[in-house]
Amino acid sequence: MDQSFAIDxxxxxxHDTRLTIFRLLVQRGPGGTPAMEIGRILDLKPSTLSGHLATLKRAGLVSTERQHREVRYAPRFDAVNGLVRFLLEDCCGGDESACAGLAHSEA
Amino acid sequence: MDQSFAIDxxxxxxHDTRLTIFRLLVQRGPGGTPAMEIGRILDLKPSTLSGHLATLKRAGLVSTERQHREVRYAPRFDAVNGLVRFLLEDCCGGDESACAGLAHSEA
DNA sequence: TCCTCAATTCGCGTAATTACGAAATATGGA
DNA sequence: TCCATATTTCGTAATTACGCGAATTGAGGA
Structure with a gap:
């Protein structure tokens, strides 16, 4: 995990639409969701949807798998964990007691 | 935690500079760091620094406290936790087994 | 009050992002 | 091969973000 990955x-x-897409994928689970289904649910034009999905993919937040004619998009939970770890790296100068209970999330 | 808060x-x-600032504040700890010290460490012009700090403040990621002539900036760990919870809300449709170990970070 | 340091606000030119129609590409069935 | 469905790429115009010099505000000491 480096800085430029985190920035991307x-x-x-x-972004409103992309954040909604990502959260939808999280709720759908690791099995993935076909692009067209996302577009239907969120009422997005194909080119707009495709652009946002490409952005999420480039950022490493989703993975894709082609199945027949569809492309299934799935969230990458490891990316989320990586982001949090990166953000809180060397938290409080390594002093556990200073940030106890703060650096751990119970989603 | 609502969507527009998360987007902000x-x-x-x-952003490269703002991400660096935030991580620096995390490492410095909850006691806060004077703005000028941040600027000196990262070699930033006062107006540029101030703009970035204002953006972080508006986004709810840092808190400020005036001490004498200085303004100390401190990271808001609760905001980070809130973001993660928001991102992973209803993860896998509530099926714990499907995302076990994925939704929890050990920073 | 006057001065100085700390920090913010304003203004401007430049650069990146956005949505989406139209055209192109990919996949599999008839 | 021909076609329909699924998805991506391209082009363009409108919007927004960027850095930073200059001017301004705030707080405390002399």
Missing amino acids: AFGALA | AFGALA
């Missing part, structure tokens, strides 16, 4: 990932999430 | 927060972090 945060930038990808810093 | 991710947008604030999606």
Whole structure:
């Protein structure tokens, strides 16, 4: 996890439609969701949807798998964990007691 | 935590200088760091620094406290936790087994 | 009050992002 | 091969973000 990866990932999430897409994928689970289904649910034009999915993919936040004629998009949970670890790296100068309970999320 | 808050927060972090500032604040700890010290460490012009700090503040990622002539900036760990929870809300449709170990970070 | 340091606000030119129609490409069935 | 469905690429115009010099505000000491 380096800085430029994190910037791309945060930038990808810093958009109304893309954030909605990503959260939808999280709720759908690791099995993935076909692009067209996402577009139907969120009422997005194909080219707009495709652009956003490409942004999320470039940022490493989603993985893709072609199945027949469809492309299934799935969230990458490891990317989220990586982002959090990167953000809180060397938290409080390594002093566990200073940030106890703060650096751990219970989603 | 609502969507527009999350968008502002991710947008604030999606920038080289601001991400560096935030991570520096995390490492410095909850006691806060004077703005000028941040600027000196990262070699930033006052107006540029101030703009970035204002963006982080608006996004709810940092808190400020005036001490004498200085303004100390501190990271808001609760905001980070809130973002992660928001991102992973209803993960895998609530099926714990499907995302076990994925939704929890050990920073 | 006057001065100085700390920090913010304003203004401007430049650069990146956005949505989406139209055209192109990919996949599999008839 | 021909076609329909699924998805991506391209082009363009409108919007927004960027850095930073200059001017301004705030707080405390002399």
